[in-house]
Each structure stands twice: as C-alpha cells, then as structure tokens.
Amino acid sequence: MIKFVNVTRRFGRTVAVNDLSLSVNRGELFAFLGPNGAGKTTTIKMLVGLLRPSGGQIQVAGLDVATHPRQCAQLLGYVPDQPFLYEKLSGREFLEFIAQIRGMTREETDKAISEQADRFELHGFLDDLVETYSHGMRQRTVFAAALLHHPPVLVVDEPMVGLDPKSTRLVKDLLREWARSGGVVFMSIHTLSVAEEIATRIGIIHRGQLLFNGTVDELREQLAAQDESLENMFLQLTLEEKRAQVPTSTLE
Amino acid sequence: MQQLSLTQYTEAPSAGRETRAAAGDLVVTFPQRDLDPWAEGRTFARLKVRIFRTILQQTLRDSWLQIVMMTVLSGILWLVLFFLAIDGFVFLKNTIPADLLVEVIEVIFGVFFVTLMIMLAFSSAILLYGGLFRSPDVGFLLTLPVRPERIFVFKYGDAFFLSSWAFLLLGTPVLLAYGVVMTAPWYYYVLMPVVLVAFTHIPSAVGGVICLLLAHRILRRPGLLATFVAGVGILGLAWGIWYVRTAFSEQTLAPEWFQQIFARLRFTQHRLLPSWWLSSALLEASRHQLGESLAFVGVLVANAFFFRQVGVWIAAGLFRRIFSEAEGGQSRRRRARLHRLDQVVYTLLGCFPLQTRLLLLKDFRLFRRDPVQWTQFLIFFGLLGLYFLNIRRFSYETYYQGWVNMVSLLNLAVVALLLSTFTTRFIFPMISLEGRNFWILGLLPLRRQTLLWSKFWFATVGTVIPCCGLILLSDSMLGVSPLITAMHQLLCVSLSVGLSGLAVGLGAKIPNFREPSPAKIAAGFGGTLNLILSTVLIVVVIVAAGLPTHLLLGSWTPGGSTIVDLYPQLEPTLRWWWLLGTLASPAVACLFAAVPMRLGIRAFCRMEF
Numbered sequence: 118m119i120k121f122v123n124v125t126r127r128f129g130r131t132v133a134v135n136d137l138s139l140s141v142n143r144g145e146l147f148a149f150l151g152p153n154g155a156g157k158t159t160t161i162k163m164l165v166g167l168l169r170p171s172g173g174q175i176q177v178a179g180l181d182v183a184t185h186p187r188q189c190a191q192l193l194g195y196v197p198d199q200p201f202l203y204e205k206l207s208g209r210e211f212l213e214f215i216a217q218i219r220g221m222t223r224e225e226t227d228k229a230i231s232e233q234a235d236r237f238e239l240h241g242f243l244d245d246l247v248e249t250y251s252h253g254m255r256q257r258t259v260f261a262a263a264l265l266h267h268p269p270v271l272v273v274d275e276p277m278v279g280l281d282p283k284s285t286r287l288v289k290d291l292l293r294e295w296a297r298s299g300g301v302v303f304m305s306i307h308t309l310s311v312a313e314e315i316a317t318r319i320g321i322i323h324r325g326q327l328l329f330n331g332t333v334d335e336l337r338e339q340l341a342a343q344d345e346s347l348e349n350m351f352l353q354l355t356l357e358e359k360r361a362q363v364p365t366s367t368l369e
Numbered sequence: 370m371q372q373l374s375l376t377q378y379t380e381a382p383s384a385g386r387e388t389r390a391a392a393g394d395l396v397v398t399f400p401q402r403d404l405d406p407w408a409e410g411r412t413f414a415r416l417k418v419r420i421f422r423t424i425l426q427q428t429l430r431d432s433w434l435q436i437v438m439m440t441v442l443s444g445i446l447w448l449v450l451f452f453l454a455i456d457g458f459v460f461l462k463n464t465i466p467a468d469l470l471v472e473v474i475e476v477i478f479g480v481f482f483v484t485l486m487i488m489l490a491f492s493s494a495i496l497l498y499g500g501l502f503r504s505p506d507v508g509f510l511l512t513l514p515v516r517p518e519r520i521f522v523f524k525y526g527d528a529f530f531l532s533s534w535a536f537l538l539l540g541t542p543v544l545l546a547y548g549v550v551m552t553a554p555w556y557y558y559v560l561m562p563v564v565l566v567a568f569t570h571i572p573s574a575v576g577g578v579i580c581l582l583l584a585h586r587i588l589r590r591p592g593l594l595a596t597f598v599a600g601v602g603i604l605g606l607a608w609g610i611w612y613v614r615t616a617f618s619e620q621t622l623a624p625e626w627f628q629q630i631f632a633r634l635r636f637t638q639h640r641l642l643p644s645w646w647l648s649s650a651l652l653e654a655s656r657h658q659l660g661e662s663l664a665f666v667g668v669l670v671a672n673a674f675f676f677r678q679v680g681v682w683i684a685a686g687l688f689r690r691i692f693s694e695a696e697g698g699q700s701r702r703r704r705a706r707l708h709r710l711d712q713v714v715y716t717l718l719g720c721f722p723l724q725t726r727l728l729l730l731k732d733f734r735l736f737r738r739d740p741v742q743w744t745q746f747l748i749f750f751g752l753l754g755l756y757f758l759n760i761r762r763f764s765y766e767t768y769y770q771g772w773v774n775m776v777s778l779l780n781l782a783v784v785a786l787l788l789s790t791f792t793t794r795f796i797f798p799m800i801s802l803e804g805r806n807f808w809i810l811g812l813l814p815l816r817r818q819t820l821l822w823s824k825f826w827f828a829t830v831g832t833v834i835p836c837c838g839l840i841l842l843s844d845s846m847l848g849v850s851p852l853i854t855a856m857h858q859l860l861c862v863s864l865s866v867g868l869s870g871l872a873v874g875l876g877a878k879i880p881n882f883r884e885p886s887p888a889k890i891a892a893g894f895g896g897t898l899n900l901i902l903s904t905v906l907i908v909v910v911i912v913a914a915g916l917p918t919h920l921l922l923g924s925w926t927p928g929g930s931t932i933v934d935l936y937p938q939l940e941p942t943l944r945w946w947w948l949l950g951t952l953a954s955p956a957v958a959c960l961f962a963a964v965p966m967r968l969g970i971r972a973f974c975r976m977e978f
Contacts, residue, residue, distance in 0.1 A: 162696065165512045169693040186689060187403075190514040201509040203416070205423040217412040218513050220402030246423065248883075 118143050118270060118301045119164065124173035126159050126325075133159040135325035137173070141303055141318075143269075146296035148316035149305045152355055156325040157305040158198060161274050164303065165195045177270060191219070194263035198274040198305075200255055204248040208239060208258045211247060215262045233261035237287070252279035260288065271295055273304045277311060289315050313347040323355045409516060413523050435897040447542050454546030462550060472631070474547075475648060479637030481543065482644035485536050486572045491602055492532035493576030494583075500524035501688075502584060502695045511692060521684030525577050525677070532576075533569045540565060544651060553655035560654050560666055567669040568647040574676035581683050585691050603751055643672060710737065721826065724815055728823035729830075732799075736831075742795055749787055750835045757843040773847045774923030780843040781857055782911050785864050788836055789903035796828040796872035797899045798890035800973070801880040818970045821877055825966060828869035836861045856918045856951070860910055863958035867906050870962020875899045877969030880976075906961045913950035913957070921947050 119141040126134040134156040141147045151157050162168040163175055166186040175182045177189040202211055209230060216226035234240050237257040242250065250258065256279050263271065273292070277285050293315050296302045306312050312319055313333055321329040321336075329336055336350050345353075404412065428436060465473055501507055501524050510520050544565075548557045638645050650665035714733050718726045736742050757780070803810070803820070810820060840861050844854040879895035890896060920932045921943045933940045 166689070167508055167511055167693065168696055169690060186511075187514040187516070190512060191403075193512070195512045197509070197512075199505075201505045203420060203506065205420045205427075206416075210419055214412065214416050215513065217415075218404065218409070218515060220404050220408075220514075 118178060119147075119303060120174075120176040121160075121164075122174045122176070124160075124163065124170045124175055126156075126163060126168060127171045132325050134163070134170075134322075137322075137325075137327055139320060139327060139330060141301055143299055143301060144296055144317075146292055146302040146315055146317045147304065148312035148319045149303065149322065150307075150309065150312060150319055150351060151322040155322045155355075157322060158274060160322070161272055161303070161305055165193060165272055166190060191266075192268060192270050194266070194268035194271045196256075196259050196263045196271075196273045196276060198278070200259035202247045202250075202255055202258060205246065207246055208243045208250070208254075208261075211258065212243075212262055212265060215265055219266045221266070229265045230261075233264055236264075236291070237261050237284075253281055253284055256280055257284060260291075264291075268300070270301045270303065273302065275305060275307065277306065277308050285311075309346075309348045309351055319347075321351060321354055328354050403514070406516065406519070409519050410522070413519060417523070417526070432892075432894050432897070434894055435892065438897055438901065443538060447538060450539065451542035451546050454543045455550060458547055458550035471652075475638055475652065476631055476634050478648035478652070479642075479644060480634055482540075482568075482647055483637040483642065485540065486568075486642075486644045487605065489532055489536055489569060489572035490576040490579065493528050493573040494580040496528035496531050497524060497577050497580045498584060500527055501580070502692070507692065508696075511689065516685065517688035518681045518685040521577070521581075521680060521688055525573070525680065528577065529570065529573045532573060536569055537565060547651070548655060551655045554657055554659075556659055556662075557651065557654040560650065560662060564647055564650045564666055564669060567666070567673040568643055570673035571643040571669070571676050574673070574680050577680040578676070578683060581680065581687065581691060584695065585687060602748070603755075606752065607755060643669065646672075708734075708737065721823075722819075724819050725823045725826065728820060729827050732824070732827045745794070746791070746835075749791060750839060753784065753787065753839055754842065757839060757846055771923075771925045773849065774919050774925060777844055777847050777849045777853065777857070777923075778911075778915055778919045780847075781840055781860065781915055782907065784836055784839050784843075784861070785868075785907045785911070786904070788832055788864065789868055789900060789907060792828060792832065792868045792872040793896050793900045793903065794891045795887065796824070796869060797876045797896050798881075798887035799824050799828075800873070800876040800969075801882055801884065801890045802887060817974045821873060821966065821970050821973055824873045824876075825869055825962075828873055829865055832865040832869055833862055836865050850922060853918055853922055856914065856922075859951070860914055860954060863955040864907065864910055866955075867910075867958030867961040868903050870959075870966045871902055871906065872899055874962070874965025874967070874969035875902070877973040878965065902961070906958065909957055910954045914947070914954040917943055917947035917950050 119139075121137045121139040124134060124137040125132065137156075137160065149157050149160065159168060163170050164177070164182065166182050166189060169183055178192055180189050180192075182189045202208075203214075206214070212230045212233070213226055216229055221229065230243075234243055237260055239254075239257060239261060242254055247255070247258070256276075260276075263273075271292070276288050276292070280288060289311060292302050292304065296317060304312075304316070316333075318332055319329070319336070320327055329339070331339075333347055333350075336347070336354075337345060340350055340353060461470060461473060501521070504524070507520060507524070510523075511517070541561075544561055545558075547553070548561070638648075646665045646669050650662050650669060653659075653665065654662035711730060711734060715726065715730050718729050721729065800821070803824075837858055840857045841854070843849075844857060849857075875895055875898065879898070881890045881893055881895065884890050884893070891899075922931065924930060925932055925935070933943065
C-alpha cells in the first residue's frame with residue numbers, strides 16, 4: 118500500500134533521509150521511531166506530498182506521490198504533529214469544508230461528521246469557534262477531519278501529544294482497529310511504550326538511515342536482548358558510540 | 370459507478386472514481402469524487418465567506434472603536450482628496466488652454482497610475498509571498514485533494530483585496546473629481562469601477578507571477594525576498610526622483626521647465642502600459658467617445674484575465690515544487706553568530722544596568738533578525754530621507770521664505786505621525802508577544818518592571834535616533850535657522866519619549882496574549898487607542914511649541930519678515946505662547962509616558978501567566 122523506493126531527501130548539504138526503502142502493507146500499523154532530527158517528519162511530509170524527494174520514489178496504492186499528489190491525497194488521512202485548523206471556523210464548519218473538498222454530498226457529510234463526533238466526543242464543542250479550543254480538543258478535531266472519508270491509509274505524526282489519558286486510549290484503540298480492519302497506519306511516535314503496545318511493525322531511523330525494520334520480537338532477536346524493553350533496545354541501537362558494543366544492562 | 374474494495378487499492382484509482390470498501394471490512398471508504406474546478410472554487414468561496422463573517426461579527430463586537438476610526442478617517446481622507454482634486458482640475462481647466470489641457474491631464478494621470486501600478490505590483494508580491502509560503506494553512510491544504518492553482522487563487526484573492534483597497538481609496542476621488550469638473554457623460558461613471566477593478570488585477574497578477582518566480586529561486590535564503598523587494602523599491606524610487614530632478618535645469622515653473630518635465634514623464638504614456646489603457650479608457654469616456662473608451666476597457670479586461678491566468682498556469686505547474694523548496698529552505702539550520710553590530714550596541718548601552726543591557730541587546734537581536742520589522746523601518750524612514758534629501762531641488766527659498774518655514778513644520782509633524790504608526794505597529798505589541806513566552810523571563814531573577822523599562826529604553830533610543838536625524842536632515846536641506854533647528858530637536862526627543870512610554874505602558878496595560886500576530890495586536894482596541902492618544906500627543910506638542918516657534922521665529926514673506934514684524938501687537942502673546950509651550954511640551958510628553966508606564970507596570974506586576 119505504501120512503498121518507499123530508494124528515497125533520499127537533502128536540505129542543502131544535509132541528507133535528512135538517505136536511500137530509504139520500505140513497504141507497509143494492508144492491515145499493518147507501522148510505527149516509525151527515531152531520535153529528534155532523525156528524518157521521521159521529513160519522511161512523513163514526503164509521503165503526504167508536502168516535500169518532494171531529492172531521489173527515489175514514494176508510492177501509495179501504486180501511485181507516485183510526486184506525480185499524482187491529488188489522487189494520493191484522496192487515499193490518505195493525515196494528522197500532522199502541529200495540527201492546523203481555521204481559527205475563525207467552528208469545528209463543524211471545518212469538518213464540512215474538508216468533506217466538501219473530498220467531494221462528499223450533503224448527506225454523506227452529515228453522516229460522516231456525526232460518526233466522527235460520536236467517536237471523538239466532539240458534540241460538546243463542535244459548534245464553538247476553533248480559537249476557543251484546548252490543545253486536546255484541536256487534536257481530536259484534526260483526527261476527526263483525517264478520518265472523515267475513512268481513508269485506507271492513515272498517516273499520523275506524534276498522535277499522543279497533548280491528549281488526556283482517555284483520549285490517548287481512544288486513539289490507541291482507533292489506530293489498532295483501523296489496521297485490523299484492513300487499513301494502513303503509518304505513525305511517527307516518540308512514546309516507545311505506545312509503539313510497543315500497538316504497532317505490528319516498527320522502523321527505526323537515525324540520521325536519515327533506516328537502522329531496523331521489523332517486529333519488536335525480531336529486534337530482540339537481532340540484538341540478542343531477551344526480555345528487554347523497546348526503550349532499551351531503541352537506545353542501544355541509536356546511541357552511535359555504543360551501538361552493538363555496549364551490553365543492554367549498562368543502559369539500565 | 371464502479372466500486373473498489375480495499376484490495377483493489379493496489380491498482381491506481383483514477384480521479385473521479387468512487388471508492389468503497391468490500392463488504393465485511395470495517396474500514397468503509399466514503400465515495401470520493403474529484404471536484405470539478407467550479408465546485409472547488411465554490412467550496413473555497415464558502416470558506417472565505419464563513420471566515421469573513423466571523424471576523425466581521427467579532428470586529429463589530431470587540432473592536433468597534435477601530436471600525437469607527439477607520440471609517441471616519443478613510444471618509445475624511447477620501448473627501449479631502451476629492452475636494453483637492455476638484456480644486457486642482459478647476460485650476461487646470463481655467464488656466465491652461467484647452468489643447469494643452471488634454472496633454473497635461475494625460476501626464477498627470479500617467480504619473481499617478483504608473484506610480485500606483487508599481488506600488489500595487491510590489492505590495493501584491495509581498496502579500497502573496499506571505500500568504501503562500503508563511504501561512505500555516507497552505508501546508509494543510511496541500512495534503513488535501515486540492516488543485517495547487519486553487520490555493521494560488523485563494524491566496525491571490527486575499528492579496529488582491531489587501532493591496533487594492535488603498536488604490537481605490539486614492540484613485541476614486543481623483544477620477545470622480547475629474548468627471549465632475551469635465552462634465553463627463555453618465556457612462557464615464559459606469560465604466561469607472563469596471564476599469565479600476567480590471568486595471569488593479571493586472572499589477573496584482575504580475576506581482577503574483579513575480580512572487581512565484583522569485584520564490585522558485587531564492588526562498589532558500591530567508592529574508593532575501595523581503596530584502597530584494599525593499600531594495601528594488603527604494604532603488605526604483607531613487608531612480609525616479611533622480612530622473613525627474615535632472616530635468617530641473619531651467620528655472621522652476623518656467624515654461625521651459627514644464628516642457629522638460631513633460632518630456633521626462635512621457636514614458637508614463639507608453640502604449641504598452643496598463644496605466645495608459647486605464648487613463649485612455651476614462652479620458653475617452655469623458656470626451657464622449659464611448660466606442661474608443663470601450664476598446665480600452667476591453668484591452669484592460671482581457672489583460673487582467675490573461676495575467677491572472679498566467680499566474681494560475683505557473684501555480685498549477687510549479688507551486689508544489691516551489692512549496693517543497695520553501696519547506697526545505699525553512700528546515701535549514703542557521704548558526705546565530707555574535708554580530709559586530711551586537712557588540713557595538715552592547716558597548717553603547719554601557720550606561721544601563723546589566724539586566725536592562727542584556728534585555729535591550731535581546732530586543733535588538735530580535736529586531737535585527739526579523740526582516741519584516743527592519744524592512745518596514747527602512748521603507749518608512751528611508752522614503753522620508755529620500756524626500757528630505759531632494760527637498761532643496763524645489764528651491765522654495767528663491768520664491769517664498771514662508772514655504773521653508775511651513776514645510777519644515779509640516780516635516781516635523783509628518784515624522785512624528787510616522788513615528789506614532791511605528792510605535793503602534795512594533796512597540797505596542799512587544800509585551801503581548803513577550804507574555805506568550807513569559808515563563809522564560811518570569812523564572813529568571815528579574816523584576817518585572819525591569820522588563821518594561823528595558824522595552825521603554827529600547828523604544829526611546831530606537832526612535833530618537835531616526836527621528837532627530839531625519840529632522841536635522843530636513844532642517845539643514847531647507848536652511849532653517851539654528852534656533853528653530855534646536856527647538857525641533859527638543860520636540861523630537863520629547864515626542865520619542867512620550868510615544869515610546871505610551872506604547873510600552875498601554876501594551877502592558879491592555880495586552881493580547883491570545884494573538885500571535887503583532888499586526889493584528891496593533892489593529893485591535895489597544896493598538897487603536899494607542900494610535901489615537903499618540904495623535905493627541907503630537908497635536909498638543911506641535912500646537913503648543915512647534916507652531917509658536919515658527920510664528921515667532923520663522924519668515925512668512927518673500928522678504929523674510931516674521932509675524933512679529935508684520936503684526937507687532939501680537940508679539941507679547943506669541944512670546945508667552947512660545948515660552949509656555951516650550952516648557953510644557955516636554956512635560957506633557959513625559960506625562961504621556963509616565964502615566965501609561967505606571968499603569969502598565971502596575972498591571973504587569975499583578976498579571977498571572
């Protein structure tokens with residue numbers, strides 16, 4: 118469903134993403150992990166068509182994102198790390214705009230908004246202006262906007278930031294459910310415990326290089342780190358000086 | 370309609386095809402249709418109307434003072450321009466022979482509209498740059514199935530509206546006055562709005578095209594576009610002034626002088642300039658030549674559509690690529706170095722306590738690294754500097770010493786008014802913007818009043834230097850007497866202190882921590898109040914001290930006589946007025962600074978963040 122083929126992105130002399138090749142298939146919840154500045158957000162921005170790769174190709178359902186950005190956008194739902202909402206619209210007006218842009222009829226729009234409002238408990242503030250929303254309300258509204266058209270591919274950048282425990286649980290369940298029912302979730306996340314809990318596969322990127330791509334168990338196997346937490350294995354893999362040399366116990 | 374299940378997504382779905390999940394799948398995709406351009410346009414129009422409606426309702430509810438002020442001041446400006454234009458056209462009609470009048474009017478219209486056309490192109494380019502590459506919604510819109518050219522058109526509409534209202538405010542009174550004086554037929558007034566709107570689109574669209582093409586190449590250097598546009602604007606203006614002033618080889622206002630000026634300005638009537646099409650359309654209509662006029666209207670409308678369409682084509686083909694380059698440019702890390710200027714400023718601030726000194730240096734760095742602030746500062750004061758440098762070319766002193774006297778007083782008032790807009794736009798929002806990150810400073814061992822006083826000194830030092838410098842330049846170019854020059858300097862210092870204290874104090878008393886945009890903070894109730902009180906202070910100081918200085922010490926006749934020479938009985942009154950005004954003005958300015966500062970400090974110290 119999602120395919121990165123030798124994707125490279127440079128910013129001047131800096132290589133943010135280096136020769137990334139990766140596939141994510143239907144039914145997978147892929148968690149993209151990496152330290153700050155590793156290239157996660159750059160990868161996601163290329164996937165949703167905001168950045169063009171300097172080299173290589175990204176495909177969504179067989180379509181090249183660079184050459185078919187609008188068709189790819191129809192298949193994607195995107196929740197950015199810094200969510201945008203029009204401050205001078207109400208939540209309902211914002212969702213109506215998204216639905217109309219996606220070509221939904223009036224009836225479909227009402228049904229979709231009602232469904233997402235139930236799911237994310239938006240009814241209490243949906244008709245208030247967005248400028249009065251708290252961070253959590255905004256995040257839930259952005260999720261609702263991304264899911265409005267039930268996209269087969271959901272791309273989420275740092276989904277848990279600013280969410281209260283109840284909303285965090287809601288989002289975790291939703292992402293799991295989405296993947297289980299045949300969709301694809303591509304998620305960048307810093308909360309390793311959440312990744313460990315819900316991801317079916319993880320990718321670890323560091324300085325633009327994909328260091329690992331597989332399940333958490335496969336990572337344990339690779340690092341010969343039985344019973345280690347993902348956090349410890351992640352640190353072991355990304356601490357450059359100590360990579361593959363330092364026993365995991367020294368990190369505890 | 371063909372339906373696709375999720376399994377079929379491995380094949381590329383064509384645009385416009387509905388997609389739906391297979392039965393049994395929980396993820397059911399709603400049918401998505403590829404919106405046709407018209408439907409897409411209507412959706413964006415609805416978005417714009419909804420946002421506009423909300424802003425209008427909020428402004429009417431929260432910022433009624435601003436609306437009243439804007440309406441009243443715009444109305445006054447429009448009426449003043451209208452009656453000035455009426456007077457001007459009547460004067461021309463009565464003094465210039467009919468055959469020459471046509472040529473003179475063509476030159477006047479040519480210069481007027483060429484100037485406005487260039488300003489429109491620049492302002493549209495700058496506004497569109499901000500709209501397309503600095504607005505957070507563009508990145509969001511690009512992740513939706515929206516045509517990139519639609520985003521361009523959406524932002525172009527905003528830029529067009531914002532850049533053209535001033536043109537309409539300045540253009541309509543002049544053209545209406547012309548129609549009234551020349552007893553133009555009814556269709557002159559009908560065609561006028563059509564012609565103006567079509568004309569305004571041409572430089573706006575050209576500005577949009579320039580913005581896209583320049584951004585394609587130079588966006589990777591932050592601030593370079595603003596610097597480039599400001600630089601080209603100032604250079605263009607300097608060239609224009611030089612071009613015209615070199616024509617002044619003959620005695621001013623002599624027939625030969627007029628001929629030289631006309632010859633120099635003939636380029637404004639070039640047949641390929643939209644400004645010429647505009648003036649021709651209206652001039653022909655005023656001469657009852659409907660057919661000729663309509664032909665020019667057609668040319669204008671066709672070109673307006675053409676240039677807008679060029680922008681749309683470029684956006685359709687390049688905008689995603691340009692945006693990606695812009696995002697890349699913004700991601701580039703910039704190493705902040707200790708600039709030599711910082712060292713100089715830090716040394717010069719040696720008289721302040723260390724904490725105030727460090728805060729002043731921080732504010733200076735923020736100012737230096739924000740192109741929006743220093744380019745506006747340069748444009749504001751740079752244009753005045755250019756004007757003052759050229760003031761002597763008009764040779765007032767050879768004709769009438771009274772002009773020198775009056776112009777120097779008006780220059781003082783203009784600089785003060787400009788200063789008040791500057792303090793309202795940049796100094797007033799400083800506390801509101803600081804408050805958003807107040808926890809950084811709040812956790813430091815720093816008294817809150819120190820923060821406010823540092824802002825006050827930053828504003829005062831930052832305004833005294835250009836204000837005194839410009840007035841000194843103006844006075845020396847006009848050859849004003851040393852005593853008047855000294856008085857001007859005293860008034861400049863007083864006004865800088867008063868305006869700075871007012872802006873900092875009110876900014877702390879009426880902050881707006883919810884709004885991240887300094888322009889919007891300045892446009893709110895607090896900013897409007899600051900502007901009104903600043904105007905009051907300027908009027909008080911100019912009337913109390915500036916006016917008696919010029920009445921008492923300045924010459925008002927070609928022979929150099931003062932008012933006292935002409936009316937000796939007024940001398941005691943004028944002397945008292947001048948003495949009291951000179952003593953009172955600095956005191957009033959200090960009061961205008963002290964009271965808001967006191968209120969501001971009290972409110973700021975009690976404020977919870």
